Amino acid sequence: MEKTYPDAYMESLKPPVTSIGVIGWIRFNLFNGAFNSILTIITLLLLWKTVPPVFKWAFIDSVWFADSSACRGSDGACWSIISANFRFIIFGFFPYESQWRPLLAMTLLFGLLFYSKDRNHWKKSLGYAWIIGLIAMGMFMRGGIFGLAPVESAKWGGLPLTLLLSVFGLTAAYPLGVILALGRQSKLPALKLLCVLYIELIRGVPLISLLFMSSVIFPLLLPEGVTINNILRAQTAIILFTAAYIAEVVRGGLQGMSLGQYEAAESIGLNYYLTMRLIILPQALKIVIPPTVSILISAFKDTSLVVIISLWDLLKTSKSILSNPEWMGFSRELYIFIAILYFLGCFSMSNYSRKLEKELSTEN
Template structure:
């Protein structure tokens, strides 16, 4: 009697993980042959002298007083000193909501929460930061972790968090501007990192749904909608952002009734949103084209109409496929806000140019621009990090 050899699935074992150690990795990747060894030694020597020179300049030669003396200008521009509590309160609202989000969804948001608290702590430890600012930073750190640990004890915590994010934007705008509910602060006084973040957030948040609608409009069967979407996308993508900003400055007032005025900041937000929406639309269209036709046929076989098919089957897969491209566009938009200095707004780069033009700080260009480069890098890397973790959680690029 023959017995069948059956493999028990539970007895299957994964292949052993390759663990060659640090020494093995170095030998395999850097010193595998005499040519690789020579190249490694040459580049290691070059990198050593470059890093040594940079660190020597940063620690011993650079004069960072230009940063400490203008710290407030870098972050809020000419915003009135007696009204700074409104900026701090706005930041506290954001950090509290960030803590709520991290407490509910954990993962990447929790890692960003830790990173944000470390940044706040490092700024608090700077010797030239005034006591009032240090107190607000401590309040923000406490709010961050209070939100994280206590949000799950609230009923309908997800609804509270989502609604809180939606309401935070108009509340923050009221706090910053006043809108006759508080002492008015003209947008001409907004500047520095505050203005950069406001323009970038508005452009990113508003351009995403507009870009999705334009992408859907471009593949629409209605000729009017399709050709309007194509014309808009190709026109905006065919001209540089600075041209769009100038158009927003000059042309937006032409479409307004007499007596109605929109200040420069709103015009720039409109121009940046229009520009970013066109690029988001092309990214989303690329994702839509990557979806296999069988997905449409399967949805049709299930009896779903075109709206449900696009909303619940096609579009989620398309957006998942183009996360890197969309986040890359958002990072580019954040950095491109530096162009608003050309149309008369003083953002982070505009503040830097103003400071280096001050006779008291002549010759300090390297310190100033290195500092704002660090700020841009922190925000850009945070978005990139969140994007990579989101891709990992969704399995983007994995094959099954």
């Protein structure tokens, strides 16, 4: 026989209003327990003390498009240091009327990066596209062909130089790093020793010492009469430095390969070169894509060090504006702007790396 319940039983009880919705969320995430409530209140107080004044400084009292005398009269941030010097900060001494060329080169680079984001586009043709793209970027920067006025590399500066040092640095360091990693894993004792020495030596010293070396020792190493320009020297130092770090990352990937892979390759008669090229490296390099992106991020951040050997990267162009008496004393605004540029670059890369890590891990 069917039991009948009064309506009051049929109606499902709703949770109390204090444990759902906004109030519930606040209770569970901010005020669960005495300790957390105190923490929340302290954090809110700190934020209240810091955020409104900074907001007022940056947005309400700030000066955006005026000359420096207007800035000196106001209490807020002087963002006009950026709007007034924008093109010098970004392009450095590149001839004013040709600045569309580095802009085009950067657009090409960003376009290629954006296109390469999707893993469905990772094909052989993309590799060729990158090679052609890099050559085209170099051509736009250098000029001298197709009626473009030649621009000597001493005039390269700002953001294009920063991007050039990091992108070319990583592109050249990658194969070198893979060779070093293979050498470190090799069975040939002399080769192994050389690679271990190189990797540990480079990883033990700061990049700045290599940059000093590039600026004072490289000229001594070359035969009489041969000189290479500053940018190439710094680029070489960055490549030598990054390669050691890539080697360690790739070694991690190589160690992650099971012995069975090597044995299987051997059993079908592949020699060392073919084993590596067809079996081991494609798998090992795939595992280490996320840490490689981290290396790219640090390489991008580390290019800022070339300011110490007086290359005109983003930091150097900013510092030269700050040493101009007209804009002296507004370093905070300019440094914050540069920091935002670096942050955008690094943040998008690290976000991408996290996404990639997730994709790669679900696949296996």
